[in-house]
Amino acid sequence: MTRESSPATRCGYVAIVGRPNTGKSTLLNALVGEKIAATARKPQTTRHRILGVVTQGTDQLILVDTPGIDTGSPKLLGRVLNESARAALADCDAVMFVVEAERWEPLDAQILEMLRSSGVPVVLVINKVDRMARKEALLPFIARLRELHHFSDVVPVSGLKAVNLDALLRVLVGFLPEGVHLFPEDEFTDRSQRFRVSEVIREQLLERLGQEVPYATAVEVEGWRDTARVTHIDAIIWVERDSQKAIVVGKGGHMIKSVGTAARHVIEEMLERKVMLRLRVKVREGWQTDVDAIRRMGIDG
The missing domain is CATH 3.40.50.300 (P-loop containing nucleotide triphosphate hydrolases)
Structure with a gap:
């Protein structure tokens, strides 16, 4: 042709x-x-x-x-x-x-x-x-x-x-105008792997926590290291109060372990390799009303 x-x-x-x-x-x-x-x-x-x-x-x-x-x-x-x-x-x-x-x-x-x-x-x-x-x-x-x-x-x-x-x-x-493609054929999102991993972790929090606590949480991937066989990922779960931190961690660390295990399985399937996932919970009071905190966590707007 x-x-x-x-x-x-x-x-x-x-x-x-x-x-x-x-x-x-x-x-x-x-x-x-x-x-x-x-x-x-x-x-x-x-x-x-x-x-x-x-x-x-x-x-x-x-x-x-x-x-x-x-x-x-x-x-x-x-x-x-x-x-x-x-x-x-x-x-x-x-x-x-x-x-x-x-x-x-x-x-x-x-x-x-x-x-x-x-x-x-x-x-x-x-x-x-x-x-x-x-x-x-x-x-x-x-x-x-x-x-x-x-x-x-x-x-x-x-x-x-x-x-x-x-x-x-x-x-x-049918609504698409004529124009060059903006993404390579094999790309399916503009978001990085780090972002997708943070979304997986947040999804597991949403599924396991009560009505209010999930909306006070945010996830930030702060470390990522690939080795020959394993990807090591460190992530922070941010909450607004100490009482929320206690809920996310759970008695004897049960909740955070459950979140980490479920998230790791999904991430391994997504990345198609073994993953070592480490989660920490930190408190930042009132982050949902803090412009700088919202920007740091990568939330649009």
């Missing part, structure tokens, strides 16, 4: 937006085919704008995972995360608005109003259809939401079970 007759490449950005806990990060991981964002059953798991890259032939789709938007968040960290999500709309070619099947809340309506004013094409993605007790309720739910806005398309999916993801990708690549 001559250079002149080669097909044009396409490349563009699609933001993933929605309220907390609609499964945005699970969906991102499933579309990319790699674990790049923390997923948990708790809201506000995502604290970063994370790029996931899907390259299919001449098309490169750059997915922008955003923190769940929560207009009632009182702390600086919450406001930073909300602004990070809104900022993602500025340069994207389309938006995936993720909602839960058979569930429409006032916050969903607020986010839709924000998207409507942005002028960006919106694809409504109805996630978690695998959890529907009555599948016949899906079509009436779609019809109800179509009355609220002229969506560019509506796609029901399950990020967890990888249902209908090919159809979603076909819809999304």
